Amino acid sequence: MSELKKLNVNPCKMCMPIGAAIAFKGIENSMLLMHGSQGCSTYMRRHMSTHYEEPIDIASSSIDEQGTVYGGEDNLKQGLKNLIELYSPGVIGIVTTCLAETIGEDIRRIVADFKQNNELGSLALVTVSTPGYGGSQFEGYYLSLRRIVEQLVEEPAHKTKKINLIAPNISPAEIRELKRILELFKLDYTILPDIAQTLAAPYTADYSKIPAGGTRLRSIKKMGEAAATIELGALVDSSLSAAAYLEDKFAVPVYRLPLPIGLKNSDLLINILAEISGREIPAVLKEERGRLIDTMIDSHKYNGQGRAALFGDPEIVYAVSSLCQENGVKTILMATGSNIATFNNKLREITAANREQSLILNDTDFEEIRNYISEYKINLMLGNSDGAFIEEKDGIPLLRIGFPIHDRVGAARQQNIGYQGTNTLLDRITNQLLALKHDNFRENLYQKYYQPLSKSIAAESFTEQSFQTAELSVGDQ
Numbered sequence: 113m114s115e116l117k118k119l120n121v122n123p124c125k126m127c128m129p130i131g132a133a134i135a136f137k138g139i140e141n142s143m144l145l146m147h148g149s150q151g152c153s154t155y156m157r158r159h160m161s162t163h164y165e166e167p168i169d170i171a172s173s174s175i176d177e178q179g180t181v182y183g184g185e186d187n188l189k190q191g192l193k194n195l196i197e198l199y200s201p202g203v204i205g206i207v208t209t210c211l212a213e214t215i216g217e218d219i220r221r222i223v224a225d226f227k228q229n230n231e232l233g234s235l236a237l238v239t240v241s242t243p244g245y246g247g248s249q250f251e252g253y254y255l256s257l258r259r260i261v262e263q264l265v266e267e268p269a270h271k272t273k274k275i276n277l278i279a280p281n282i283s284p285a286e287i288r289e290l291k292r293i294l295e296l297f298k299l300d301y302t303i304l305p306d307i308a309q310t311l312a313a314p315y316t317a318d319y320s321k322i323p324a325g326g327t328r329l330r331s332i333k334k335m336g337e338a339a340a341t342i343e344l345g346a347l348v349d350s351s352l353s354a355a356a357y358l359e360d361k362f363a364v365p366v367y368r369l370p371l372p373i374g375l376k377n378s379d380l381l382i383n384i385l386a387e388i389s390g391r392e393i394p395a396v397l398k399e400e401r402g403r404l405i406d407t408m409i410d411s412h413k414y415n416g417q418g419r420a421a422l423f424g425d426p427e428i429v430y431a432v433s434s435l436c437q438e439n440g441v442k443t444i445l446m447a448t449g450s451n452i453a454t455f456n457n458k459l460r461e462i463t464a465a466n467r468e469q470s471l472i473l474n475d476t477d478f479e480e481i482r483n484y485i486s487e488y489k490i491n492l493m494l495g496n497s498d499g500a501f502i503e504e505k506d507g508i509p510l511l512r513i514g515f516p517i518h519d520r521v522g523a524a525r526q527q528n529i530g531y532q533g534t535n536t537l538l539d540r541i542t543n544q545l546l547a548l549k550h551d552n553f554r555e556n557l558y559q560k561y562y563q564p565l566s567k568s569i570a571a572e573s574f575t576e577q578s579f580q581t582a583e584l585s586v587g588d589q
């Protein structure tokens with residue numbers, strides 16, 4: 113956002129605690145407690161339950177007027193007791209909201225005191241400071257992963273061949289795809305967080321308050337033993353990086369890669385897995401790669417018509433821009449509501465050779481995005497549902513990807529990563545461009561070659577033309 117634009121209208125982001133909520137939902141038998149006023153947890157639950165189409169339980173310490181003035185310590189401690197009694201979780205994430213941070217609540221101290229005065233057995237408590245105004249869901253998500261490993265990983269007794277994979281905020285179906293790929297290389301792994309089941313639970317007759325699945329606490333504790341960490345977070349600053357902590361503290365080497373969307377980004381992941389595992393790339397992956405190249409050949413002739421705007425989480429914008437670049441779709445506008453130092457530089461790198469310079473917006477809002485979409489004649493948007501009003505008002509089609517998607521079903525089943533997911537996403541993009549072409553074919557042709565004339569020009573042309581015709585007629589005779 114420019115220095116002149118201090119007012120945010122329809123921010124292109126959500127607040128830090130919602131990122132924390134998604135991260136903690138990927139830990140086995142975990143619950144989240146938000147220290148603050150009640151509305152924050154309602155807001156998070158509402159967005160998450162419409163996106164994942166799952167029941168989402170998030171506890172709140174429900175600070176009231178008294179707590180706001182005198183401090184919310186008692187609320188937080190009582191909230192922890194209630195939560196333990198009602199849910200019997202194995203891990204509790206305790207995160208702050210705007211209110212708790214503004215009144216200066218020290219959750220580390222309060223939770224340390226709670227631990228000292230209560231018999232908690234194997235229950236693990238993790239604290240993360242996530243003021244809503246401290247960043248977006250992107251920072252909240254990665255900071256929570258960093259705090260989880262800082263507070264839970266134990267000193268390794270020995271090294272193993274296991275690898276750690278730090279996953280970005282992607283769908284449960286995409287986590288399942290990552291697992292399939294890791295298993296094809298016969299790797300033993302810990303994936304953090306693992307929302308494959310917790311946020312896409314199979315239907316069962318019995319309702320469970322905390323869904324099955326998620327990264328096991330004992331696996332997290334042993335992440336320091338790993339042979340390597342792959343962090344799918346090319347734009348993540350080291351202060352937010354769980355992988356950077358594991359490297360600094362336990363000398364676990366890091367491979368930092370972009371989200372594997374697109375041929376090049378998928379190749380990067382597959383080649384690293386081949387290197388780490390010491391195995392050949394499995395034949396099935398080679399086949400999938402070949403099919404993706406075939407799709408790229410089939411669709412490239414249509415994609416040159418695309419003038420795309422991409423918005424949402426920095427990692428997703430970066431990876432999908434890379435896919436567009438590979439396939440001839442012009443990435444005219446790339447925007448995020450997060451304030452990420454590397455966002456502009458990384459996107460400049462992949463768009464440097466373009467004839468038309470791309471516009472990159474960091475820390476922006478939908479008012480600014482909409483203005484540029486109209487000014488730069490964008491004909492396709494790729495991003496979350498928060499941009500849907502631009503589709504409604506200005507008629508620019510929106511392919512929904514990322515988080516949140518609350519006006520369509522199937523967000524938890526979207527699979528855009530690896531060769532297979534890229535194939536599906538590329539088809540969606542190309543088909544949208546084809547639909548645009550066919551829907552507007554006659555109108556475009558008419559506008560381009562048969563412009564309607566204004567009344568005065570029509571009258572003039574008619575007179576001139578009649579005169580010329582008359583002259584010609586005389587001459588001919």
Ligand code: SF4
Pocket residue numbers: 127128129151152155208209210211243244245
């Ligand atoms: S911005 Fe602050 S007050 Fe609003 S939901 Fe987020 S944490 Fe709560």
